[in-house]
Amino acid sequence: MRVMAQMGMVMNLDKCIGCHTCSVTCKQAWTNRSGVEYVWFNNVETRPGQGYPRRYQDQERWRGGWVRNRRGRLQLKAGGRFRKLITIFANPVLPNIRDYYEPWTYDYETLTDAPLGDDFPVARPKSLISGEPLAVEWSANWDDDLGGAPEHGPHDPIVERIRAESEEKVKFDYERAFMFFLPRICEHCLNPSCVASCPSGAMYKRAEDGIVLVDQDRCRGWRMCVTGCPYKKVYFNHRTGKAEKCTFCYPRVEVGLPTVCSETCVGRLRYLGLFLYDADRVTAAASVADERDLYAAQLDLLLDPHDPEVIAAARRDGIAEDWLEHARRSPVYRLAKEYRVALPLHPEFRTMPMVWYIPPLSPVVDRLVETGHDGESAPNLFGAIEALRIPVEYLAELFTAGDPAPVTDVLRKLAAMRSFMRDVTLGREIDESIPTAVGMDAGQILEMYRLLALAKYDERYVIPTAYEGEARNLEEVGCSLDVEGGPGMGGTGPFGEASGRPVPVSVETFHALRVRQTTEGLADPESPGARINLLNWDGKGRPPGLFPPPREAPVEPGDVTARGSDPERSAGAPTLEDRR
Amino acid sequence: MSTWDVLLWGVLPYVMVAVLVVGTIWRYRYDKFGWTTRSSELYESRLLRIGSPLFHFGLLVVIIGHVIGLLIPQSWTSAAGLSPTAYHVQALALGGIAGFCTLVGIGILIYRRRTTGPVFSATTRNDKSMYVVLVAALVAGLATTLLGVVGGESGNYRESVSPWFRSLFVLQPDIASMAGAGLAFHIHTLIGMVLFAIWPFTRLVHAFTAPLGYLFRPYVVYRSRTAGPATRPPRRGWEKVTGR
Numbered sequence: 001m002r003v004m005a006q007m008g009m010v011m012n013l014d015k016c017i018g019c020h021t022c023s024v025t026c027k028q029a030w031t032n033r034s035g036v037e038y039v040w041f042n043n044v045e046t047r048p049g050q051g052y053p054r055r056y057q058d059q060e061r062w063r064g065g066w067v068r069n070r071r072g073r074l075q076l077k078a079g080g081r082f083r084k085l086i087t088i089f090a091n092p093v094l095p096n097i098r099d100y101y102e103p104w105t106y107d108y109e110t111l112t113d114a115p116l117g118d119d120f121p122v123a124r125p126k127s128l129i130s131g132e133p134l135a136v137e138w139s140a141n142w143d144d145d146l147g148g149a150p151e152h153g154p155h156d157p158i159v160e161r162i163r164a165e166s167e168e169k170v171k172f173d174y175e176r177a178f179m180f181f182l183p184r185i186c187e188h189c190l191n192p193s194c195v196a197s198c199p200s201g202a203m204y205k206r207a208e209d210g211i212v213l214v215d216q217d218r219c220r221g222w223r224m225c226v227t228g229c230p231y232k233k234v235y236f237n238h239r240t241g242k243a244e245k246c247t248f249c250y251p252r253v254e255v256g257l258p259t260v261c262s263e264t265c266v267g268r269l270r271y272l273g274l275f276l277y278d279a280d281r282v283t284a285a286a287s288v289a290d291e292r293d294l295y296a297a298q299l300d301l302l303l304d305p306h307d308p309e310v311i312a313a314a315r316r317d318g319i320a321e322d323w324l325e326h327a328r329r330s331p332v333y334r335l336a337k338e339y340r341v342a343l344p345l346h347p348e349f350r351t352m353p354m355v356w357y358i359p360p361l362s363p364v365v366d367r368l369v370e371t372g373h374d375g376e377s378a379p380n381l382f383g384a385i386e387a388l389r390i391p392v393e394y395l396a397e398l399f400t401a402g403d404p405a406p407v408t409d410v411l412r413k414l415a416a417m418r419s420f421m422r423d424v425t426l427g428r429e430i431d432e433s434i435p436t437a438v439g440m441d442a443g444q445i446l447e448m449y450r451l452l453a454l455a456k457y458d459e460r461y462v463i464p465t466a467y468e469g470e471a472r473n474l475e476e477v478g479c480s481l482d483v484e485g486g487p488g489m490g491g492t493g494p495f496g497e498a499s500g501r502p503v504p505v506s507v508e509t510f511h512a513l514r515v516r517q518t519t520e521g522l523a524d525p526e527s528p529g530a531r532i533n534l535l536n537w538d539g540k541g542r543p544p545g546l547f548p549p550p551r552e553a554p555v556e557p558g559d560v561t562a563r564g565s566d567p568e569r570s571a572g573a574p575t576l577e578d579r580r
Numbered sequence: 581m582s583t584w585d586v587l588l589w590g591v592l593p594y595v596m597v598a599v600l601v602v603g604t605i606w607r608y609r610y611d612k613f614g615w616t617t618r619s620s621e622l623y624e625s626r627l628l629r630i631g632s633p634l635f636h637f638g639l640l641v642v643i644i645g646h647v648i649g650l651l652i653p654q655s656w657t658s659a660a661g662l663s664p665t666a667y668h669v670q671a672l673a674l675g676g677i678a679g680f681c682t683l684v685g686i687g688i689l690i691y692r693r694r695t696t697g698p699v700f701s702a703t704t705r706n707d708k709s710m711y712v713v714l715v716a717a718l719v720a721g722l723a724t725t726l727l728g729v730v731g732g733e734s735g736n737y738r739e740s741v742s743p744w745f746r747s748l749f750v751l752q753p754d755i756a757s758m759a760g761a762g763l764a765f766h767i768h769t770l771i772g773m774v775l776f777a778i779w780p781f782t783r784l785v786h787a788f789t790a791p792l793g794y795l796f797r798p799y800v801v802y803r804s805r806t807a808g809p810a811t812r813p814p815r816r817g818w819e820k821v822t823g824r
Contacts, residue, residue: 089632092629192800195800223621
């Protein structure tokens, strides 16, 4: 047994309202740069739907993840090492940017520059890739909230699979549609196929916390990781020519803060914490013969942090005492292993993903309520879970490689909690048979209820900080992307975008502050948006740059009011005054 | 043996090597972040999937051909029972085909680069000048091969260029031998030297990090946080302020 620690996340899908706040804040924090305009480290997709990038789950097309070969060993679905090197000059299964979407902006200038007239000016969409006008036909959330579902929904790979098994079960008629949201980040897998696909060895799994990262200095842009990841959560920055991915906000996590997506989640549906797992058994667990056993195999890897044997082994393997303490309080371990209500996304990809999902009960409850039934009565709910096959089968394809039993178990537990807690809240007599029916006891149900419904910030995010002894190193947490002239920093080095050597953040800040506080002149006299430091102005006179330079335009003869700079007038167009 | 001959075939090769080695080391130290293929496959893959393998595999064969032709003395192949004529025929066939493939490949790639909007706008001036030198070297090289067939140029480069090339490594350049080679060989060699001199300063550097190690490493790479460049051991005193 070799104990390793892994940061993990659980998302409670019942609470997701699809507001995309996680996506937006993540984008602002990490991918608001040129080259990654199309990249969403965190995205929220509507299920059923095609997802982002389009139909990424269809591994017969994209060939991500692992497969078990005839000898029972794991191999990359896109081909082994030799095949990777042979196809390195043109990766045959790399998604095109249009499979994500072609990023665009709008021609906002026409809104302000259009001449006065009867028609409203329109800002036309323009591609951010080529600069050409663009017809917007797809984006990361084109089928949000089942928009266009009759057209797009049938192309959901899971819907296709379910339909192949039993025709016409998933309907997209408005009245019969079911829907839920699936927020996705990088899974930070225990058996990451992106890392295994990287020819230069630039991608790695951090030994301390299991976060999967790309070393930007060693990435050579061979693009194999994009293919390797079955979740398509490694992206190619088309300006820097390097791969980028969700970092699990490691600079935040290292100092004990939750990831940006968790911190800003409106529904408070995300849980962060530690898993302890047995690294020696990962490969064996990922190569079990039957896909449907993968969920159980993955659960089996997770070690009980209360077990004295595990604790002793963890100490031997160099896991610090406060990390063990955090592992014992981990909400994600409780949800995934103790209560068994969290499931991994697509275990059949054999990557052992470490972002877990509590499947939504709401489609079932909604159907009950709509049809006039009591949506909080345990027998009703249990019956409905059995009867409403479509949501269960769909969820099973997502979370358990098509095995409905674990999904049903989870939904029954959630239903039991709902029903049991109604009795508690209304002060009725408690029905002990409800928890028993799902293999739990009243105490467990109450604990689970507390964690799912009430848990505060420090119960949802149990994050061990880096050790005290290492705290010194955190003074200058270098972000591998914060490079002078690097992505988002503007400017280009001699070898194109983002070349050059990083400058420590504190040095940069020190100089910027000093310049701002002491300069007397303009910050950048060449720029039309130049600014002057008003703190150094004594209020007398007009230092150069206080006002923008007068625009020079030909003054028409006879225009004594010297409004020659008004383009409307010089163009001879009628103005308001003329009309008066 | 004129002064020009000494400069071109006695001095320039060493200058070229110095620029190549020092430039590569400097680039690697200064600009690891810019060391990439700068792939544009995300924008366009239909033409790339034909042009890129054609060019790269063609180029690999061309490089192997150069290594064989320049490093293995004619006496060795003759001793192995391969007559100079037979050698010439097979070298011509293989080199001609490979060179042609390379040229067609880069032709497709340049056409794609010019006509696909996003790819064109991602092309830097550095790229454009590199393409000029690269294509010139390819064309000149193919021309020498073809001229060898027509027989207009005096001959067998294995009696003129190759001895000179090998003599460079023992620091006793056989300038006279190279000076006696034909004009086509001179031009091709000069362009080649220019290509190697600009190599470290272009996107061509990606060739130096061809990921052969991938064949031998374990699939999943673990790395400790402390070993990464993000938290290199702190130096004593204040961080040195770079001139800005």
